[in-house]
Amino acid sequence: MARPCAVVGIGQTDYRRQLDMTLDGLVRWAALEALEDATMTFADVDAIVIGKAPDALEAVMMPELSLADALGAVGKPIHRVHTAGSVGASTAITGATLVESGRYERVLVVCYEKQSEGNATWALSGGRSGGQGAGGTFAPWIRSYISRSGAPEHIGWKIAVKDRLNALKNPHAHLRIDDISIEKVKESPMLWDPLHFLESCPSSDGAAAVVLASEDVARRSPRPPAWIVAHAKRTEFSSFPGRDTVRPVAGVDCAEALYAKAGITDPLHQIDCAELYVPFSWYEPMWLEGHLITPEGQGWKLTDAGETELGGGFPVNPSGGVLSSNPIGASGLIRCLEAANQVRGTAGNYQVDGASVALGHAYGGAAQYFAMWIVSSDLNPDFR
Amino acid sequence: MSPSPRDVAVVATSQTSSYRRFDDSEPKLIMRCVNEVLQSTGLDRNDVQFTIAGSCDYLSGMPFAFVMNIDGVGAWPPVYESHVEMDGAWALFEAWLRLQLGDIDVALVIGSGKSSPGRPREVFALQTDPYLMAPLGMDPVSLAGIQARALLDAGKASERDFAEVVARSRRDAQRNPHAQVAKDATVDQLLDAPYFSAPLRTHDLPPISDGAAAVIIAAGDRARELSDNPVWIRGMDHRIESHHPGLRDLTRSVSSELAAENVGLADAPVDVAELMVNYSPEELILRDALGLGDGTTVNPSGGPLAGHPVMATGLIRVIEVADRIQEGSASRGVAHASSGPCLQQNLVCVMDGSG
Numbered sequence: 001m002a003r004p005c006a007v008v009g010i011g012q013t014d015y016r017r018q019l020d021m022t023l024d025g026l027v028r029w030a031a032l033e034a035l036e037d038a039t040m041t042f043a044d045v046d047a048i049v050i051g052k053a054p055d056a057l058e059a060v061m062m063p064e065l066s067l068a069d070a071l072g073a074v075g076k077p078i079h080r081v082h083t084a085g086s087v088g089a090s091t092a093i094t095g096a097t098l099v100e101s102g103r104y105e106r107v108l109v110v111c112y113e114k115q116s117e118g119n120a121t122w123a124l125s126g127g128r129s130g131g132q133g134a135g136g137t138f139a140p141w142i143r144s145y146i147s148r149s150g151a152p153e154h155i156g157w158k159i160a161v162k163d164r165l166n167a168l169k170n171p172h173a174h175l176r177i178d179d180i181s182i183e184k185v186k187e188s189p190m191l192w193d194p195l196h197f198l199e200s201c202p203s204s205d206g207a208a209a210v211v212l213a214s215e216d217v218a219r220r221s222p223r224p225p226a227w228i229v230a231h232a233k234r235t236e237f238s239s240f241p242g243r244d245t246v247r248p249v250a251g252v253d254c255a256e257a258l259y260a261k262a263g264i265t266d267p268l269h270q271i272d273c274a275e276l277y278v279p280f281s282w283y284e285p286m287w288l289e290g291h292l293i294t295p296e297g298q299g300w301k302l303t304d305a306g307e308t309e310l311g312g313g314f315p316v317n318p319s320g321g322v323l324s325s326n327p328i329g330a331s332g333l334i335r336c337l338e339a340a341n342q343v344r345g346t347a348g349n350y351q352v353d354g355a356s357v358a359l360g361h362a363y364g365g366a367a368q369y370f371a372m373w374i375v376s377s378d379l380n381p382d383f384r
Numbered sequence: 385m386s387p388s389p390r391d392v393a394v395v396a397t398s399q400t401s402s403y404r405r406f407d408d409s410e411p412k413l414i415m416r417c418v419n420e421v422l423q424s425t426g427l428d429r430n431d432v433q434f435t436i437a438g439s440c441d442y443l444s445g446m447p448f449a450f451v452m453n454i455d456g457v458g459a460w461p462p463v464y465e466s467h468v469e470m471d472g473a474w475a476l477f478e479a480w481l482r483l484q485l486g487d488i489d490v491a492l493v494i495g496s497g498k499s500s501p502g503r504p505r506e507v508f509a510l511q512t513d514p515y516l517m518a519p520l521g522m523d524p525v526s527l528a529g530i531q532a533r534a535l536l537d538a539g540k541a542s543e544r545d546f547a548e549v550v551a552r553s554r555r556d557a558q559r560n561p562h563a564q565v566a567k568d569a570t571v572d573q574l575l576d577a578p579y580f581s582a583p584l585r586t587h588d589l590p591p592i593s594d595g596a597a598a599v600i601i602a603a604g605d606r607a608r609e610l611s612d613n614p615v616w617i618r619g620m621d622h623r624i625e626s627h628h629p630g631l632r633d634l635t636r637s638v639s640s641e642l643a644a645e646n647v648g649l650a651d652a653p654v655d656v657a658e659l660m661v662n663y664s665p666e667e668l669i670l671r672d673a674l675g676l677g678d679g680t681t682v683n684p685s686g687g688p689l690a691g692h693p694v695m696a697t698g699l700i701r702v703i704e705v706a707d708r709i710q711e712g713s714a715s716r717g718v719a720h721a722s723s724g725p726c727l728q729q730n731l732v733c734v735m736d737g738s739g
Contacts, residue, residue, distance in 0.1 A: 365451050
């Protein structure tokens with residue numbers, strides 16, 4: 001039967017270009033930091049789970065094979081997850097499942113991407129198509145959200161500024177734009193209407209890792225654990241007549257399942273902060289609404305009122321988010337581990353005061369794959 | 385490690401034929417298998433509580449190829465599912481552990497692959513370390529040749545032993561309706577063939593294949609409802625070894641030995657074994673690693689030498705064993721799957737029909 005699982009160690013590389021480092025070096029950096037945080041070594045790990053976006057991004061097929069030595073996996077099980085952009089969160093959830101199943105006590109989860117070794121927009125376009133890329137896919141849906149919700153144009157600019165200001169507080173962040181401003185965002189080149197250059201995520205290198213542990217191990221851990229209170233995943237077809245691409249049903253279903261499992265009835269007030277997968281500015285209000293945190297049409301108002309800023313009522317992406325660092329395959333795991341950082345009180349300069357319940361989220365494909373978890377400083381948080 | 389507390393069984397299986405070239409899409413292969421396992425259990429798509437697939441984008445040369453496979457899996461209304469960039473046997477491993485959580489009882493597992501659009505020998509060379517090995521052009525056939533040579537040099541096998549594996553595989557495959565390579569050939573005829581990558585001959589290599597497979601697994605009483613003869617998964621484990629061939633004893637499969645020990649393979653007689661023998665010498669290494677004696681029938685389907693739809697090949701080994709236990713011709717068996725050059729990563733799954 002399912003037993004509790006917690007995050008007991010977190011490791012992250014710097015997310016800037018790492019031209020002098022191999023893939024082995026990158027994953028080992030994150031893994032060793034996570035193990036050190038958990039006061040463990042590779043010898044303590046029962047199983048390893050790795051995740052990344054398409055292998056073609058670095059032209060290494062099934063990299064769990066060539067990375068086995070660097071990850072201390074020799075003689076152990078290593079499992080590989082790939083669920084498009086949501087993969088980082090999916091990998092975290094698979095790792096949690098392995099512990100919850102009762103099979104393993106300590107699981108090392110590692111995700112990475114090294115965009116400097118490939119061409120992501122080529123790969124994100126299916127490798128053979130016309131180079132539409134992720135921005136080209138999402139821009140029309142964002143336009144549709146704007147027209148449906150009546151949100152003013154400046155919402156996107158505002159989010160672009162907020163996440164970059166947060167990134168200045170995060171030593172791992174890729175983008176550091178000291179003089180970021182609304183003016184600067186709206187004057188940056190238009191890439192895919194309505195998305196400006198500065199409303200888009202960067203191409204980053206990096207790896208992230210967490211050590212997941214059973215309740216017994218977590219209780220003995222010297223540092224505070226982040227208990228995984230609930231996790232959920234949902235997937236739908238990429239395209240069919242009548243599909244709601246602005247508010248995909250899979251995203252709504254995923255949130256409903258997640259909150260039901262956690263016992264959350266009022267996410268906006270019962271969750272203290274969220275790390276949402278926002279690769280393009282407008283996805284902040286789209287997911288606030290699409291994951292039932294606000295009613296439909298109200299997400300942008302929360303943003304506009306400054307409530308999603310660090311210090312607001314519902315901080316979103318206090319780490320700077322995907323808009324500031326996007327090692328694709330790792331980005332979902334980074335959302336999940338930053339949520340854990342908040343409830344462990346280890347988020348440093350971007351700590352949300354008193355955070356005890358946090359949401360980590362990722363989506364992928366044509367906004368069709370969803371993976372989310374709720375972490376808490378309490379194994380059984382009281383939401384009354 | 386705690387033993388599995390919840391009994392989980394294979395209740396339905398399906399595999400396509402192994403095609404040299406299937407001109408239609410991979411989702412179509414998958415859909416055929418999914419429909420068949422749903423039909424045989426009487427389950428509706430919405431009764432499946434967790435779905436997990438194994439496939440590899442690189443085979444079709446298209447990042448995110450697995451996303452299209454969803455069309456064959458079925459995902460409306462939205463489903464709870466996941467994907468491993470591994471053989472479907474590893475998808476089964478994750479599904480089996482997922483059912484241990486106790487909140488859901490039925491899972492669908494899929495493996496699929498189309499190798500025909502590409503040149504597998506070149507594609508699989510990209511599995512090797514990108515800095516030190518890939519630039520040397522180390523491809524899987526050459527690496528299998530090195531492993532075969534190591535066996536010969538150690539005096540553990542002869543080229544005749546390799547040929548005997550092939551002759552038996554092709555003979556047995558004649559009774560397998562899904563097989564791609566099935567014809568009689570004597571050992572002497574096989575040994576007369578020229579080398580392809582010495583000491584390997586073309587027939588020591590697997591064919592290039594397209595295909596898919598699916599199974600439904602269910603827990604406890606739900607399994608008994610869905611099948612008159614559920615095939616219980618008694619243990620699964622997988623292990624990996626160093627990526628660098630020079631750091632390994634290529635005449636052994638240490639990770640298979642470890643996995644077999646962890647599932648208690650030797651605790652009772654093994655009637656049937658389906659091994660993922662991609663290159664004929666691997667059978668000799670695996671028989672040794674798993675401790676299989678004369679009492680065990682090995683690869684009665686003909687094995688991967690008779691049909692190798694990559695990413696489904698390992699899951700098909702599970703299916704071949706489960707089918708024999710289900711029909712009563714075996715009572716306990718082991719399925720094996722591997723990944724990577726020279727049997728770098730290995731999975732074993734022990735099943736029986738009791739309970």
